[in-house]
Amino acid sequence: MSQAIIHDQGYRRFEGERKGVTASMWSLVVHAIQRVLGLKRKFRSKVMPLIVFAIVYFTAVIFVGLAFLLKSFEIGDSGLTYGEFAGITGFAVLLFIAFAAPEVICTDRKSGMLSLYLASPLTRTSYLAAKAFGVFLVLLTVTLGPQLVLLLGYTMAGSGPGGVGKFIEHFGRAVLAGSVGAVMPTALSIGVSSVTPKRAFASAGIAVGLLASNGVIEGLTSPEGADADARLGVFNLFYVPIELAVRILGERTDIAPWNELATGWIVLANVVWTVIFGAMAWLAYQRVSVDR
Amino acid sequence: MTAVIEATNVAKGWGSTQVLTDLTFTVGTGLTGLLGSNGAGKTTLIKMVLGLHDRDQGNLFVLGTDPEEAGPELRMRIGFAPEHHHLPEDVHAADLVRHIAELHGIPKQIATERASDMLWEVGLGEERFRPIGTMSTGQRQRVKLAQAIAHDPSLVVLDEPTDGLDPVQRDEMLGLIRRIGSEFGIDMLLSSHRLVEVEQVCDNVVIIGDGVVKRSGALSDLSGADLGYIVSVDDKSDELAAQLRSAGYDVNITIDGDVLVDGNQAALAVRNVVATLGVGLRRFEPRRVTLEDVYLAEASETGAA
Numbered sequence: 001m002s003q004a005i006i007h008d009q010g011y012r013r014f015e016g017e018r019k020g021v022t023a024s025m026w027s028l029v030v031h032a033i034q035r036v037l038g039l040k041r042k043f044r045s046k047v048m049p050l051i052v053f054a055i056v057y058f059t060a061v062i063f064v065g066l067a068f069l070l071k072s073f074e075i076g077d078s079g080l081t082y083g084e085f086a087g088i089t090g091f092a093v094l095l096f097i098a099f100a101a102p103e104v105i106c107t108d109r110k111s112g113m114l115s116l117y118l119a120s121p122l123t124r125t126s127y128l129a130a131k132a133f134g135v136f137l138v139l140l141t142v143t144l145g146p147q148l149v150l151l152l153g154y155t156m157a158g159s160g161p162g163g164v165g166k167f168i169e170h171f172g173r174a175v176l177a178g179s180v181g182a183v184m185p186t187a188l189s190i191g192v193s194s195v196t197p198k199r200a201f202a203s204a205g206i207a208v209g210l211l212a213s214n215g216v217i218e219g220l221t222s223p224e225g226a227d228a229d230a231r232l233g234v235f236n237l238f239y240v241p242i243e244l245a246v247r248i249l250g251e252r253t254d255i256a257p258w259n260e261l262a263t264g265w266i267v268l269a270n271v272v273w274t275v276i277f278g279a280m281a282w283l284a285y286q287r288v289s290v291d292r
Numbered sequence: 293m294t295a296v297i298e299a300t301n302v303a304k305g306w307g308s309t310q311v312l313t314d315l316t317f318t319v320g321t322g323l324t325g326l327l328g329s330n331g332a333g334k335t336t337l338i339k340m341v342l343g344l345h346d347r348d349q350g351n352l353f354v355l356g357t358d359p360e361e362a363g364p365e366l367r368m369r370i371g372f373a374p375e376h377h378h379l380p381e382d383v384h385a386a387d388l389v390r391h392i393a394e395l396h397g398i399p400k401q402i403a404t405e406r407a408s409d410m411l412w413e414v415g416l417g418e419e420r421f422r423p424i425g426t427m428s429t430g431q432r433q434r435v436k437l438a439q440a441i442a443h444d445p446s447l448v449v450l451d452e453p454t455d456g457l458d459p460v461q462r463d464e465m466l467g468l469i470r471r472i473g474s475e476f477g478i479d480m481l482l483s484s485h486r487l488v489e490v491e492q493v494c495d496n497v498v499i500i501g502d503g504v505v506k507r508s509g510a511l512s513d514l515s516g517a518d519l520g521y522i523v524s525v526d527d528k529s530d531e532l533a534a535q536l537r538s539a540g541y542d543v544n545i546t547i548d549g550d551v552l553v554d555g556n557q558a559a560l561a562v563r564n565v566v567a568t569l570g571v572g573l574r575r576f577e578p579r580r581v582t583l584e585d586v587y588l589a590e591a592s593e594t595g596a597a
Contacts, residue, residue, distance in 0.1 A: 011413055011476045014406070014444035018397030021364050027394040041382050112378030116439070119342050119372035120395040121364035 024121045025130040032104040032134025048099050052142060055092040060085065060146040064153025075159055082174065083251030085150055086143075086181065090242050093142050093185070094210055101135050101189030102202035109197035109288070124285045128190070132281070136186040143245070144178025173249050181245035184270045184277075188237060191277030194284035214238035221257035230257035234269035244270050294321050295353070296447055296479045297341060302350035303503075304336055311336050313503030315350070319481060323473040325490030325511075326483040327587065328500040334483045335375070337500070338449055341481070342367060355446055368397050371440035371448040371478075377432045377456060381425025385411055388424065389439045396443035403442070410438040414468060430461040434468070441472060448472070448480045454489060466493050491515070491583045499590060506590040515583045520554040523562055524575035535565045552579060 038045030063080045067073045075081055080088070108114045117127050151167075151174055154160040161170045192209065193202040217236040220228040234240060243258050244266050252259060297319035304312045311333040328334045339345040341354050343363030352359060357366050379388065389407035394400055411420040414434040419427065424435060433453060440448050453469060454462045470493045473480045484490055490497055491511065498508040507514055520542075525532055533543045533551050539561050542554040553562060566573050 010409060011441070011472075012406075012409070012444075014398060014402070016399065016402065018368055019399065020397065021368075023397065024364075024368075024395045027391065031391055040384070040387055045382065107380065110378070111380040112374065112376050113380055115374045115376070116372070116392060117395070118344055119367060119370070119374070120392065121368045121397070122395065123364060126364075 021121045021126065025126050025133075028117070028122065028127065028130035029134040029137065032131050033138055035104050035107070036100045036135070036138045049096070052092050052096045052099075055095075056089045056142050056146045057149060059089055060149040060153070064150065064157065067154050067157035067159045073157070073159055075154065079154075079159060080150075081251060082147060082150060082170075082177075082249045083246035083253070085147065086177070086242055086245045086249065087253065089142070089146060090238070093139070093242075094207065094238060096139065096142050097185045097189045097210070098203045098207040100138050101131075101186070101193040102199040102206070104131050104134060105190060105193035106197050106199040106202050110199070114288070124288075125282065128194075128281055128285050132186055132190045132278075135190060136182055139182035139186055140178060143182045144175060147174040147178050147249075177245035177248035180248060180270070181241045184241040184244075184274045187274040187277035187281070191280040191284075194281040194288075210238040217257070222255060228257075230260035231265060233257035233261045234265055234272075237273065240266060240269045240273065295319070296321060296324075296355060297481065298351075298353045300351045302337075302340070302352050303348045304333070304340065304345065305348055310503055312500075315500065315503075315505055317498050317505045317508040319479075319498065320496060321479050322495035323470070323480045323482060323493055324496040324498060325494035326481055326498050326500070327487065327490055327583075328485065330485055332500050333503060334485075334500065335451060338372075338451055338481070338483060341449060342370060342372060368443075369446045371396075371443065371445035373433075373436040373440040373448070373450045373453060375451040375455060375483075377429055377436075379424045379432055379435060382423050384421050385416060385424055385427070385435045385438070386420040388435065389442050392439040393442040396445070398443050406442045406444075407438070410442040411435070413441075413472075414438045415464075429456040430458075430465070433457060433461075433465060437465075437468065437472075441476070441478065445478060448478050449483070450480065451483045452485070453482065454484070454486065462489070469493050487583045487587055497583065499587060501590060507586055511583065514586050515581050518556050519579040519581055519585075520552065520556065521558055521562060522575060522577055522579045523551040523553060523566070523573070524549065525551070525566060525569075526572035526574055528569050528571050531569055532565055532571070535568070536561060539565070550575070 034040060037049050038047075063085070067079060073079045108117065118124065122130070148171075151160060151170060155167060161167045188210075189206050192206050196202050196205075213236050217232055221230060221232055233243075239258070243253055246253055247263050247266060295318050299315045299317050302312060302315040303310070315337065326334050326337065336345060340347055340352060341359060343359030343366055346360055354366060355369060359366055386407050389410060390403045393403035393406055398406065408417075408420060411417055414437050416431060416434050416438065419431065424432060427435065433456070437450070437453065440450065450469065454465050457465055466489055469480065469482065472478055473493070482490065482494060494511055496509065497511050497514060499506040523532065529545055529549050529551055533545050536543045536551070536553055536558070541558050541561060544552045546552060562576065
């Protein structure tokens with residue numbers, strides 16, 4: 001006997017137990033991730049994340065392939081080190097930073113979603129925290145994911161850390177480097193995005209700000225004979241998180257000012273910039289109008 | 293009366309501007325209209341009801357809790373449709389409604405089902421997978437209504453829900469609101485500056501102006517009182533009016549030629565005069581106080597003060 005089911009449409013009371021505010025925040029985190037990756041939207045919304053993923057993962061796969069194919073492959077010699085990989089994919093990560101937060105922050109203000117969010121169990125602070133965590137998780141896909149691909153690939157090709165203990169240690173360093181390396185860029189992109197409802201302005205502001213700080217500080221500190229204080233490097237917003245990741249991976253960028261700058265300054269710079277941009281976002285959202 | 297919203301001496305100002313000076317009212321169950329001219333403080337009051345603005349003084353209880361203390365938990369049980377029509381252009385209506393339902397604590401699977409059901413309820417069943425950017429203003433208003441009720445709230449707050457709609461769409465939206473309020477058993481606060489809309493769908497009304505509550509209560513109590521009669525005859529309106537005046541009644545003639553007779557005891561006199569004049573009687577009915585009369589009376593009092 002077949003079992004017929006009648007699906008009753010129409011309004012029904014919800015008799016179950018409601019999830020709490022934490023679930024509401026998690027729902028927003030998932031929504032932010034979907035938004036950045038262009039999921040459930042037209043293909044054109046997926047183009048930017050696909051380009052960035054292609055750059056970083058393709059680069060990792062190429063060097064893993066070389067490790068498999070070349071007998072003379074040696075990390076640090078013919079092969080890319082983990083720290084060098086973090087450095088050369090930095091511009092792709094920058095592209096993602098400039099795109100991700102404006103997509104999830106500015107859009108809400110322009111589209112009027114912010115007023116719906118703040119009429120939900122979310123507060124201004126929990127809204128911002130959920131959005132920031134969503135951006136952070138997305139950034140992990142480009143700061144951590146490719147590092148793990150590289151580690152696993154090198155290991156399978158016989159060029160990875162020798163022994164289980166060394167592998168676990170490097171795995172831990174890669175996770176920490178990828179995670180820590182995404183914190184300051186998340187704060188920066190959220191902070192800048194919080195001051196304007198215009199996505200293009202925010203993206204341009206983030207990209208230009210990062211590139212300008214990199215260019216100016218490198219111009220002052222890197223040239224042969226430049227006698228500028230190496231501590232100026234802490235104002236290089238683009239490279240400060242990368243250098244921290246490089247050092248967590250057990251390496252050090254071998255050009256000025258980084259080769260002269262103590263790790264403590266790098267850590268301090270990341271913490272201070274994270275706090276500054278986080279506070280900037282928080283303050284902006286305490287004042288932002290929710291009429292739209 | 294079970295109080296859904298209870299305000300006592302609530303005040304709120306922005307800098308040197310005092311928007312609400314002393315609000316005291318009680319909103320009971322059913323549909324309540326929040327009336328006031330633009331800038332009267334309706335939106336400020338709504339934001340306080342949602343716990344988004346802190347009041348400067350007084351007490352406010354919504355669904356039995358103080359919004360300032362129980363903001364997130366309270367908002368879990370409130371549905372809100374803002375005044376603006378701006379919604380994410382590239383998001384499907386069903387995804388938006390499901391997302392808002394999830395934010396209000398509904399598990400994902402149930403939120404998906406309810407989003408679909410609510411869009412059917414508001415007449416967008418066939419359109420639920422369309423991007424909102426391709427929808428008309430009327431359809432967007434319906435999406436806003438669907439997202440406000442999808443999580444089964446105890447109270448729904450609608451801010452100018454018919455803004456931007458043509459007369460046909462407005463009637464449909466008001467019918468929908470009435471049905472949700474009466475059939476679904478959800479208490480609703482409808483903010484509007486259109487008296488006719490409130491009169492059409494609401495059970496209760498709160499009129500605010502100059503930072504205070506001008507009138508509040510059941511619509512039937514406020515607007516039902518008899519004012520006398522409206523009489524329309526096919527000829528000799530002037531003579532009818534003159535004879536009724538000479539009989540001691542206060543009489544006015546409208547530009548349409550209708551004769552307005554004050555006094556609840558005038559029916560017999562009208563009948564006798566019409567019979568004496570031998571004119572055809574087109575219309576003869578009690579004249580009741582409308583919400584517009586109440587509102588205009590409050591406005592003129594304010595102006596006189």
